[in-house]
Amino acid sequence: MTNEPFVIERVYNAPVERVWKAITDKNDMKQWYFDLSDFRPEVGFEFTFEGRNEERCYVHLCKITEVVPAKKLTYSWKYEGYEGNSFVTFELYPEGTGTRLKLTHAGLETFPAIADFAKQNFVFGWTSLIGEMLPKFLDKEVTVA
Amino acid sequence: MRRDVFQAIADPTRREIINIIAKHTLTLNAVADNFDISRPAISKHIKILTECGLIIIKQQGRERYCEANLSSLGQVSAWIDEYRIFWTKKLDALGAFLDKENVELKTAPKKSTTSLSTKKIKRK
Numbered sequence: 662m663t664n665e666p667f668v669i670e671r672v673y674n675a676p677v678e679r680v681w682k683a684i685t686d687k688n689d690m691k692q693w694y695f696d697l698s699d700f701r702p703e704v705g706f707e708f709t710f711e712g713r714n715e716e717r718c719y720v721h722l723c724k725i726t727e728v729v730p731a732k733k734l735t736y737s738w739k740y741e742g743y744e745g746n747s748f749v750t751f752e753l754y755p756e757g758t759g760t761r762l763k764l765t766h767a768g769l770e771t772f773p774a775i776a777d778f779a780k781q782n783f784v785f786g787w788t789s790l791i792g793e794m795l796p797k798f799l800d801k802e803v804t805v806a
Numbered sequence: 807m808r809r810d811v812f813q814a815i816a817d818p819t820r821r822e823i824i825n826i827i828a829k830h831t832l833t834l835n836a837v838a839d840n841f842d843i844s845r846p847a848i849s850k851h852i853k854i855l856t857e858c859g860l861i862i863i864k865q866q867g868r869e870r871y872c873e874a875n876l877s878s879l880g881q882v883s884a885w886i887d888e889y890r891i892f893w894t895k896k897l898d899a900l901g902a903f904l905d906k907e908n909v910e911l912k913t914a915p916k917k918s919t920t921s922l923s924t925k926k927i928k929r930k
Binding site: 667669671673679680683684689712762766769 | 900
Protein backbone atom coordinates (compact mmCIF):
# COMPACT_ATOMS: atom_id res chain seq x y z
CA MET A 662 0.00 0.00 0.00
CA THR A 663 1.38 3.35 -0.99
CA ASN A 664 1.92 5.95 1.71
CA GLU A 665 1.98 8.90 -0.60
CA PRO A 666 -0.21 11.72 0.67
CA PHE A 667 -3.35 12.53 -1.22
CA VAL A 668 -3.09 15.85 -3.10
CA ILE A 669 -5.71 17.84 -4.95
CA GLU A 670 -5.41 21.29 -6.50
CA ARG A 671 -7.87 23.92 -7.64
CA VAL A 672 -7.55 27.42 -9.06
CA TYR A 673 -10.14 29.89 -7.87
CA ASN A 674 -11.15 33.20 -9.32
CA ALA A 675 -10.63 35.07 -6.05
CA PRO A 676 -7.61 36.69 -4.35
CA VAL A 677 -5.69 34.73 -1.69
CA GLU A 678 -7.03 36.87 1.15
CA ARG A 679 -10.57 35.97 0.09
CA VAL A 680 -9.81 32.25 -0.16
CA TRP A 681 -8.03 32.39 3.18
CA LYS A 682 -11.14 33.89 4.74
CA ALA A 683 -13.28 31.19 3.12
CA ILE A 684 -11.19 28.43 4.72
CA THR A 685 -10.79 30.05 8.14
CA ASP A 686 -13.97 32.04 8.83
CA LYS A 687 -16.67 30.04 10.60
CA ASN A 688 -19.51 31.66 8.65
CA ASP A 689 -17.80 31.17 5.29
CA MET A 690 -16.84 27.59 6.15
CA LYS A 691 -20.47 26.82 6.87
CA GLN A 692 -21.29 27.63 3.23
CA TRP A 693 -19.06 24.99 1.67
CA TYR A 694 -17.30 22.92 4.34
CA PHE A 695 -18.81 22.09 7.72
CA ASP A 696 -20.96 23.95 10.18
CA LEU A 697 -18.59 24.32 13.13
CA SER A 698 -19.58 25.73 16.49
CA ASP A 699 -16.38 27.76 16.49
CA PHE A 700 -13.23 28.16 14.45
CA ARG A 701 -10.12 30.25 15.00
CA PRO A 702 -7.00 29.94 12.84
CA GLU A 703 -4.63 29.51 15.79
CA VAL A 704 -2.15 26.75 16.51
CA GLY A 705 -3.63 24.45 19.15
CA PHE A 706 -7.26 25.31 18.40
CA GLU A 707 -9.42 22.17 18.37
CA PHE A 708 -12.68 21.54 16.57
CA THR A 709 -14.93 18.63 15.76
CA PHE A 710 -17.62 17.87 13.23
CA GLU A 711 -19.65 14.93 12.08
CA GLY A 712 -19.24 13.38 8.69
CA ARG A 713 -21.03 10.38 7.38
CA ASN A 714 -20.68 7.81 4.68
CA GLU A 715 -23.43 5.41 3.62
CA GLU A 716 -23.06 3.25 6.71
CA ARG A 717 -22.29 5.37 9.70
CA CYS A 718 -21.47 8.71 11.18
CA TYR A 719 -17.91 9.53 12.11
CA VAL A 720 -16.95 12.20 14.61
CA HIS A 721 -13.92 14.02 13.25
CA LEU A 722 -11.43 15.43 15.75
CA CYS A 723 -9.13 18.16 14.47
CA LYS A 724 -6.40 20.30 15.98
CA ILE A 725 -4.60 23.11 14.21
CA THR A 726 -0.84 22.54 14.00
CA GLU A 727 0.35 25.29 11.67
CA VAL A 728 -0.92 28.70 10.58
CA VAL A 729 0.79 31.03 8.11
CA PRO A 730 -1.85 33.69 7.39
CA ALA A 731 -3.01 33.76 3.76
CA LYS A 732 -0.52 30.99 2.92
CA LYS A 733 -0.83 27.80 4.87
CA LEU A 734 -3.13 26.05 7.30
CA THR A 735 -2.59 22.56 8.70
CA TYR A 736 -4.69 20.54 11.11
CA SER A 737 -4.64 17.03 12.37
CA TRP A 738 -7.67 14.93 11.43
CA LYS A 739 -8.69 11.77 13.21
CA TYR A 740 -11.83 9.85 14.08
CA GLU A 741 -13.32 9.46 17.53
CA GLY A 742 -12.97 5.85 18.66
CA TYR A 743 -10.50 4.89 15.95
CA GLU A 744 -6.76 4.60 15.81
CA GLY A 745 -4.72 6.60 13.38
CA ASN A 746 -4.14 10.27 12.70
CA SER A 747 -3.83 12.26 9.51
CA PHE A 748 -3.01 15.83 8.55
CA VAL A 749 -4.87 18.15 6.23
CA THR A 750 -2.93 21.08 4.77
CA PHE A 751 -4.35 23.94 2.73
CA GLU A 752 -1.73 25.96 0.85
CA LEU A 753 -2.59 29.09 -1.10
CA TYR A 754 -0.57 30.56 -3.96
CA PRO A 755 -1.45 33.73 -5.87
CA GLU A 756 -1.97 32.98 -9.53
CA GLY A 757 -2.70 36.04 -11.66
CA THR A 758 -5.67 37.67 -9.96
CA GLY A 759 -6.79 34.33 -8.60
CA THR A 760 -5.56 31.70 -6.18
CA ARG A 761 -4.24 28.20 -6.54
CA LEU A 762 -5.24 26.02 -3.62
CA LYS A 763 -3.28 22.89 -2.91
CA LEU A 764 -4.83 20.47 -0.47
CA THR A 765 -2.72 17.68 0.98
CA HIS A 766 -4.18 14.91 3.12
CA ALA A 767 -1.34 12.86 4.59
CA GLY A 768 -1.44 9.77 6.78
CA LEU A 769 -4.67 8.21 5.51
CA GLU A 770 -3.05 4.79 5.62
CA THR A 771 -2.92 5.02 9.43
CA PHE A 772 -6.70 4.57 9.71
CA PRO A 773 -7.85 1.04 10.46
CA ALA A 774 -11.27 1.96 9.11
CA ILE A 775 -9.63 2.68 5.79
CA ALA A 776 -7.70 -0.56 5.90
CA ASP A 777 -10.99 -2.40 6.53
CA PHE A 778 -12.59 -0.53 3.73
CA ALA A 779 -9.75 -1.45 1.42
CA LYS A 780 -10.06 -5.11 2.35
CA GLN A 781 -13.81 -5.13 1.85
CA ASN A 782 -13.48 -3.44 -1.45
CA PHE A 783 -10.87 -5.88 -2.55
CA VAL A 784 -13.18 -8.78 -1.75
CA PHE A 785 -16.09 -6.92 -3.25
CA GLY A 786 -14.09 -6.93 -6.44
CA TRP A 787 -12.20 -4.64 -8.65
CA THR A 788 -14.65 -5.13 -11.52
CA SER A 789 -17.33 -2.97 -10.02
CA LEU A 790 -14.66 -0.48 -9.10
CA ILE A 791 -13.41 -0.22 -12.64
CA GLY A 792 -16.75 -0.85 -14.25
CA GLU A 793 -18.91 1.57 -12.33
CA MET A 794 -17.47 3.65 -9.56
CA LEU A 795 -14.38 5.05 -11.22
CA PRO A 796 -15.81 5.84 -14.65
CA LYS A 797 -18.63 7.67 -12.91
CA PHE A 798 -16.12 9.57 -10.88
CA LEU A 799 -13.97 10.33 -13.90
CA ASP A 800 -16.95 11.52 -15.94
CA LYS A 801 -17.88 13.79 -13.10
CA GLU A 802 -14.37 15.16 -12.96
CA VAL A 803 -14.33 15.80 -16.69
CA THR A 804 -17.60 17.71 -16.40
CA VAL A 805 -16.17 19.79 -13.59
CA ALA A 806 -12.96 20.51 -15.46
CA MET B 807 3.91 13.07 -15.92
CA ARG B 808 2.77 11.19 -12.87
CA ARG B 809 1.00 7.93 -13.56
CA ASP B 810 -1.81 6.78 -11.36
CA VAL B 811 -4.62 4.30 -11.38
CA PHE B 812 -7.15 6.93 -12.36
CA GLN B 813 -5.21 7.78 -15.45
CA ALA B 814 -4.74 4.10 -16.24
CA ILE B 815 -8.43 3.39 -16.38
CA ALA B 816 -9.57 6.71 -17.84
CA ASP B 817 -9.23 5.19 -21.31
CA PRO B 818 -11.78 2.60 -22.53
CA THR B 819 -9.14 0.59 -24.42
CA ARG B 820 -7.05 0.32 -21.29
CA ARG B 821 -10.07 -0.76 -19.26
CA GLU B 822 -10.73 -3.45 -21.85
CA ILE B 823 -7.09 -4.55 -21.76
CA ILE B 824 -7.31 -4.93 -17.97
CA ASN B 825 -10.53 -6.90 -18.32
CA ILE B 826 -8.93 -9.29 -20.80
CA ILE B 827 -5.72 -9.77 -18.88
CA ALA B 828 -7.53 -10.17 -15.57
CA LYS B 829 -9.02 -13.42 -16.92
CA HIS B 830 -5.89 -14.84 -18.57
CA THR B 831 -2.26 -13.92 -18.62
CA LEU B 832 -1.52 -13.26 -22.28
CA THR B 833 1.36 -12.38 -24.55
CA LEU B 834 1.51 -8.85 -25.92
CA ASN B 835 0.53 -10.15 -29.35
CA ALA B 836 -2.42 -12.10 -28.00
CA VAL B 837 -3.68 -8.97 -26.26
CA ALA B 838 -3.33 -6.97 -29.47
CA ASP B 839 -5.31 -9.62 -31.39
CA ASN B 840 -8.38 -8.64 -29.39
CA PHE B 841 -8.36 -5.13 -30.82
CA ASP B 842 -8.74 -3.51 -34.19
CA ILE B 843 -6.28 -0.77 -33.42
CA SER B 844 -2.58 -0.99 -34.28
CA ARG B 845 -0.09 -3.05 -32.33
CA PRO B 846 2.08 -0.02 -31.43
CA ALA B 847 -1.04 1.69 -30.04
CA ILE B 848 -1.76 -1.35 -27.86
CA SER B 849 1.87 -1.43 -26.76
CA LYS B 850 1.59 2.17 -25.69
CA HIS B 851 -1.50 1.43 -23.59
CA ILE B 852 0.24 -1.55 -22.03
CA LYS B 853 3.25 0.62 -21.25
CA ILE B 854 1.01 3.08 -19.40
CA LEU B 855 -0.67 0.25 -17.49
CA THR B 856 2.75 -1.13 -16.59
CA GLU B 857 3.89 2.26 -15.34
CA CYS B 858 0.77 2.45 -13.19
CA GLY B 859 1.61 -0.94 -11.72
CA LEU B 860 -1.57 -2.59 -12.99
CA ILE B 861 0.24 -4.90 -15.37
CA ILE B 862 3.45 -6.78 -14.87
CA ILE B 863 5.41 -7.90 -17.93
CA LYS B 864 7.11 -11.25 -17.58
CA GLN B 865 9.62 -12.54 -20.07
CA GLN B 866 9.34 -16.26 -20.77
CA GLY B 867 11.69 -17.45 -23.45
CA ARG B 868 11.03 -15.33 -26.51
CA GLU B 869 7.60 -14.21 -25.38
CA ARG B 870 6.60 -11.38 -23.11
CA TYR B 871 3.53 -12.07 -21.02
CA CYS B 872 1.20 -9.48 -19.52
CA GLU B 873 -0.04 -10.36 -16.08
CA ALA B 874 -2.66 -8.36 -14.22
CA ASN B 875 -1.65 -6.92 -10.85
CA LEU B 876 -5.05 -5.88 -9.57
CA SER B 877 -4.27 -5.88 -5.88
CA SER B 878 -2.63 -2.50 -6.32
CA LEU B 879 -5.81 -1.23 -7.92
CA GLY B 880 -8.01 -2.47 -5.12
CA GLN B 881 -5.81 -1.15 -2.38
CA VAL B 882 -4.83 2.18 -3.80
CA SER B 883 -8.18 3.19 -5.11
CA ALA B 884 -10.22 1.94 -2.19
CA TRP B 885 -8.72 4.07 0.48
CA ILE B 886 -7.87 7.04 -1.62
CA ASP B 887 -11.19 7.10 -3.45
CA GLU B 888 -13.32 8.10 -0.52
CA TYR B 889 -11.07 11.02 0.20
CA ARG B 890 -10.68 11.98 -3.43
CA ILE B 891 -14.44 12.12 -3.81
CA PHE B 892 -14.85 13.94 -0.51
CA TRP B 893 -12.25 16.63 -1.24
CA THR B 894 -13.35 17.00 -4.85
CA LYS B 895 -16.87 17.75 -3.66
CA LYS B 896 -15.70 20.11 -0.94
CA LEU B 897 -13.29 22.07 -3.11
CA ASP B 898 -15.89 22.34 -5.87
CA ALA B 899 -18.32 23.63 -3.27
CA LEU B 900 -15.71 26.19 -2.20
CA GLY B 901 -15.34 27.27 -5.83
CA ALA B 902 -19.10 27.62 -6.21
CA PHE B 903 -19.25 29.64 -3.01
CA LEU B 904 -16.49 32.01 -4.17
CA ASP B 905 -18.07 32.37 -7.63
CA LYS B 906 -21.46 33.11 -6.16
CA GLU B 907 -19.96 35.85 -4.08
CA ASN B 908 -18.14 37.29 -7.09
CA VAL B 909 -21.39 37.50 -9.00
CA GLU B 910 -23.16 39.06 -6.03
CA LEU B 911 -20.44 41.65 -5.58
CA LYS B 912 -20.55 42.59 -9.24
CA THR B 913 -24.30 42.71 -9.54
CA ALA B 914 -24.79 44.56 -6.26
CA PRO B 915 -24.07 48.15 -7.44
CA LYS B 916 -27.24 49.57 -9.01
CA LYS B 917 -25.33 51.46 -11.70
CA SER B 918 -23.79 48.32 -13.08
CA THR B 919 -25.66 47.14 -16.14
CA THR B 920 -22.96 44.90 -17.54
CA SER B 921 -24.21 41.63 -18.86
CA LEU B 922 -22.93 38.26 -17.74
CA SER B 923 -20.97 37.70 -20.92
CA THR B 924 -18.93 40.89 -20.59
CA LYS B 925 -18.21 40.05 -16.99
CA LYS B 926 -16.75 36.76 -18.02
CA ILE B 927 -14.45 38.50 -20.47
CA LYS B 928 -13.38 40.98 -17.82
CA ARG B 929 -12.41 38.20 -15.46
CA LYS B 930 -9.97 36.77 -17.93
